[in-house]
Amino acid sequence: MNWLTRLIPSIGKSSSKSKSKIPDGVWTSCPACESALYQPELQKTLYVCPKCDHHLRIGARTRFKIFFDNGNFTEIASNIETNDPLAFKDVKAYPARIKEAKKNTGESEALLVGFGKLDGNLITAAAFEFKFMGGSMGSVVGEKFVQGVEHAIESKTPFICFSTSGGARMQESMVSLMQMAKTSAAIQKFKSNKLPYISVMVDPIFGGVSASLAMLGDINIAEPKAFVGFAGRRVIEQTVRVELPDDFQKSEFLLEHGAIDMIVHRSDLRSKIIGLLDKISK
Numbered sequence: 001m002n003w004l005t006r007l008i009p010s011i012g013k014s015s016s017k018s019k020s021k022i023p024d025g026v027w028t029s030c031p032a033c034e035s036a037l038y039q040p041e042l043q044k045t046l047y048v049c050p051k052c053d054h055h056l057r058i059g060a061r062t063r064f065k066i067f068f069d070n071g072n073f074t075e076i077a078s079n080i081e082t083n084d085p086l087a088f089k090d091v092k093a094y095p096a097r098i099k100e101a102k103k104n105t106g107e108s109e110a111l112l113v114g115f116g117k118l119d120g121n122l123i124t125a126a127a128f129e130f131k132f133m134g135g136s137m138g139s140v141v142g143e144k145f146v147q148g149v150e151h152a153i154e155s156k157t158p159f160i161c162f163s164t165s166g167g168a169r170m171q172e173s174m175v176s177l178m179q180m181a182k183t184s185a186a187i188q189k190f191k192s193n194k195l196p197y198i199s200v201m202v203d204p205i206f207g208g209v210s211a212s213l214a215m216l217g218d219i220n221i222a223e224p225k226a227f228v229g230f231a232g233r234r235v236i237e238q239t240v241r242v243e244l245p246d247d248f249q250k251s252e253f254l255l256e257h258g259a260i261d262m263i264v265h266r267s268d269l270r271s272k273i274i275g276l277l278d279k280i281s282k
Contacts, residue, residue: 026038026039026040027039028042028056030049030051030052030054030056031054031056032049032052032054033049033051033052033054035049035051035052037049037050037051042056045267046058046066046266046267047062047266048265048266048267053224054225055202055203055223055224055225055226055266057130057164057202057203059105059107059129059130059131060107060111060112060127060128060129060162061106061107061112061127061129063127063162064112064114064116064125064127066270067118067125067160067162067269067270068114068116068117068118068125069116069117069118069119069120072116072117073114073115073116073125074114074115074116075112075113075114076113076114076115076124076144076147076148076151077113077143077144077147077148078108080108080109080140080143080144080147081108081140082098082108082109082138082139082140083139084171085139085172085175086171086172086173086175088170088171088172088173090171094171097133097171098133101131101132101133102132104131104132105129105131105132107129107132109129109132109138109140109141109144110128110129110130110132110133110134110135110136110137110138110141110165111126111127111128111129111137111140111141111144111145112126112127112128112129113125113126113144113145113147113148113151114126114127115151115155115157118270118273118274118277119274121277122155122157123152123157123158123159123160123277124148124149124151124152124155124157124158124159124160125148125159125160125161125162126144126145126148126159126160126161126162127161127162128141128162128163128164128165128202128209130164130165130166130204133169134165134166134167135163135164135165135166135209136165136166136167136168136169136170136176137165137167137168137169137176137179137180137183137208137209138168138169138171138172138175138176138179139172139175139176139178139179141169141179142178142179142182142183145161145179145183145186145213146182146183146186149183149186149187149189149190150186152190152195153189153190153193153195156193156195157195158195158196158197158198158277158280159190159195159196159197159198160197160198160199160200160273161197161198161199161200161213161214161217162200162202163199163200163201163202163205163209163210163213163214164201164202164203164204164205165204165205165206165207165209165210165214166204166206166207167206167207167208167209167210168180168207168208168209176208177208179208179212180208180211180212180213181212183212183213184212184213184216187213187216191218196218196219196276196277196280197216197217197218198217198218198219198221198273198276198277199213199214199215199216199217199219199220199221200221200222200223200269200273201214201220201221201222201223201226201228201251201260202222202223202226203223203225203226203227203228204226204227204228205226205227205228205229206227206228206229206230206231206232207230207231210228210229210230211230214228215259218280219261219262219276220259220260220261221260221261221262221263221264221269221272221273222251222254222255222260222262222263222264223251223263223264223265223266223269224251224252224263224265225250225251225252226250226251227249227250227251228249228250228251228254228259228260229249233248233249251263
């Protein structure tokens with residue numbers, strides 16, 4: 001026992017005991033400013049850092065709880081199961097990755113589709129779950145999106161989609177890429193029924209999802225400082241051999257260059273969409 005331990009006997013023991021008294025998930029760290037954030041307080045700010053205004057990533061179900069009236073909605077196309085058309089295997093087999101993603105997120109796939117009320121009016125909405133294999137779009141994601149659109153046509157309701165994705169799912173190869181055309185065709189059919197489609201882009205949104213359904217809204221909205229693009233920054237720089245601006249692919253850059261219609265803070269997003277739908281319906 002050294003002199004410091006004799007002077008403060010508990011110095012080597014207190015940390016583990018104190019940690020055990022703090023429940024898991026009570027504190028989180030802001031990815032931008034690294035501030036320690038208290039989860040109950042963070043919920044009140046809709047998961048926006050009160051120190052630096054960084055919009056933390058939230059799950060699809062949390063998004064719906066914030067968006068729908070009283071957080072109530074009926075899930076659509078919840079019973080579709082993912083198969084393994086190519087018997088794909090990298091470090092793990094594709095079914096094993098799906099099983100792991102289901103366990104980690106509690107979701108059956110990377111897209112959640114719901115039907116409920118927004119300010120008392122019925123709407124249909126879809127939201128990507130980024131923690132489910134990076135929100136990648138495979139055959140089930142495409143099918144769930146299309147079923148959501150068809151439900152909106154039948155119920156004559158607006159369709160709102162919150163997109164956050166790494167793109168097409170490589171484990172399904174061309175089957176996944178086909179979903180770009182499939183979802184785009186569904187949107188075109190939806191628009192032919194003169195119903196409004198609002199696309200909300202959430203950090204990050206890349207690849208085949210950004211090149212299809214995410215950019216096809218009648219109104220395209222993004223959250224502040226969301227990264228939106230097709231290929232990654234380094235890939236583009238290496239291809240065109242040009243150094244890109246620091247804010248390249250951020251929503252502010254896209255707004256300045258006319259790629260999106262508006263940037264809306266998460267705290268204002270619900271009221272903004274309510275206002276837009278109210279104007280469209282008149």
